[in-house]
Amino acid sequence: MxxxxxxxxxxxxxxPEKVSExxxxxxxxxxxxxxxxxxxxxxxxxxxxxxxxxxxxxxxxxxxxxxxxxxxxxxxxxxxxxxxxxxxxxxxxxxxxxxxxxxxxxxxxxxxxxxxxxxxxxxxxxxxxxxxxxxxxxxxxxxxxxxxxxxxxxxxENIDLExxxxxxxxAVVLHGYERSEITKDKTLCVIGTGSIGLLFIALAKLNKVKVISIGRNPYKLNISEKIGADFVLNIKDFPDEGELIKKINSLTNNYGPEVVIEAAGFPETWELAARIAGRGGLVNFFGGCKKGTKVELDTYKLHYDELKLIGVFHxxxxxxxxxxxxxxxxxxxxxxxxxxxxxxxxxxxxxxxxxxxxxxxxxxxxxxxxxx
Ligand SMILES: [Zn+2]
The missing domain is CATH 3.90.180.10 (Medium-chain alcohol dehydrogenases, catalytic domain)
Incomplete structure (x- = not known):
């Protein structure tokens, strides 16, 4: 035969002989x-x-x-x-x-x-x-x-396995990015500098969008700057949150960022994300928090500033x-x-x-x- x-x-x-037991x-x-x-x-x-x-x-x-x-x-x-x-x-x-x-x-x-x-x-x-x-x-x-x-x-073939x-x-970040109504004329603020936060920054820079990166780890913030974030803020430099928000506003003609991505996954940073967003802004709660946790949101700001809050998963x-x-x-x-x-x-x-x-x-x- x-x-x-x-x-x-x-x-x-x-x-099966090609693979060991x-x-x-x-x-x-x-x-x-x-x-x-x-x-x-x-x-x-x-x-x-x-x-x-x-x-x-x-x-x-x-x-x-x-x-x-x-x-x-x-x-x-x-x-x-x-x-x-x-x-x-x-x-x-x-x-x-x-x-x-x-x-x-x-x-x-x-x-x-x-x-x-x-x-x-x-x-x-x-x-x-x-x-x-x-x-x-x-x-x-x-x-x-x-x-x-x-x-x-x-x-x-041109891409190595690593x-x-x-x-x-x-793919997850691309999904989150495309759902966040990000356009070139907006400023994107990304909270978190892990792989997810950095990939959000990368997609924004690829699309020529202005980015403010917020984190707490100097090594990761340094990478954030290296890959092109326009402004890098270490949250530890702002013990008073009001000062942090003032700083962010000064970087956005006092309007605040139009889009905020929360990519850290803590209730405190979810709340921060909603407080940072400018009028008419969108907040993407991308980082999943521990089951059972809750956040507090300012109903006045949500309503009168017309904030759009979204969760994007997977x-x-x-x-x-x-x-x-x-x-x-x-x-x-x-x-x-x-x-x-x-x-x-x-x-x-x-x-x-x-x-x-x-x-x-x-x-x-x-x-x-x-x-x-
Ligand atoms: Zn199904």
Missing amino acids: TLSIRDLEEKLSDD TMYACLFYGPGDIRYEKIPVPKINENEILVKVDTVLTGGTDLKTFKRGHPVLIKKIPSLFGHQFSGEIVMTGKNIKKFSCGQKVVSLNSAPCLECNFCKKKRFNLCENIEFLNGAYAEYVSIPERIVKYNTYIIP TASILESL HTPEYVQKALGLLSDNYIRSVIKNIISKTLPLQELKRAFQMHESGEVIQIAVKPEEYR
Whole structure:
């Protein structure tokens, strides 16, 4: 029997011998307790793919999981976790036609069902049956069927795997940006200088919008300035909030910023965001706060200044595709290099979280492959 190239490729892609039986992974055992262990490589079904992880980024959600677990993402103990990654396909299920082994890909952390009430209204990020991927702090990760189908992307050749690993954050920020009615004639004020805040600043500068960046970490504020924020204010220099608002007003012809993005995720900074916004302004409460927290808002200002308050969450496949296109932009790539400022091997994940939390780095590229 002669095999066509197609048959041969399919045979090879199904060949389990190409991937070892076991792998190293970091497992979550409880708050603050993660362990680097050898476990079986995940099995895939006919509609899934297996990806060898090149880079997995530390992020706010993972840090929160590390510190206190996660009600949705951690269902049992011990559990795999980690979701912002890039890698190479090493095995494909036999029904997979769209992808093949050897391709470099990014899979997003979720995919909508396209069938529920919200999906029918194209509000895919609010999907009632959203499927999550979790388990990228490992040498290999299996990609669930729906994420293979709707939210896995081949990385263009001009983009390295480390840069591509930030795609999810960029998609989320692009979603938040496009919902915030930002135009060139407005001033944007961004509260927070983590990767999300910095990516908001990057999109604004890409679109030639004036930006005021507010934070409290000198290292991160320095990066904010380096990537082009027009004004950088350290909140610690203004113990009296009135002085901070006065300063912001002086930078905006006394009108206050037309758009304020809260990208820190604390009730106090949500309240600050609403107090900073100018008349007729928009406030995007982008940073998610701890469940159960509440904020106090000035009803007079909200009503008579006609403030528009919005919450924006997550991403949709449409924004992911747009974000993938943005990765080809040289300026955006230089911003990403500033955000992913450190590399650590997977076995040092705990140290990576500690560094992430201390604020001495913004995001760390964790590499399962290094020093193995
Ligand atoms: Zn849905």
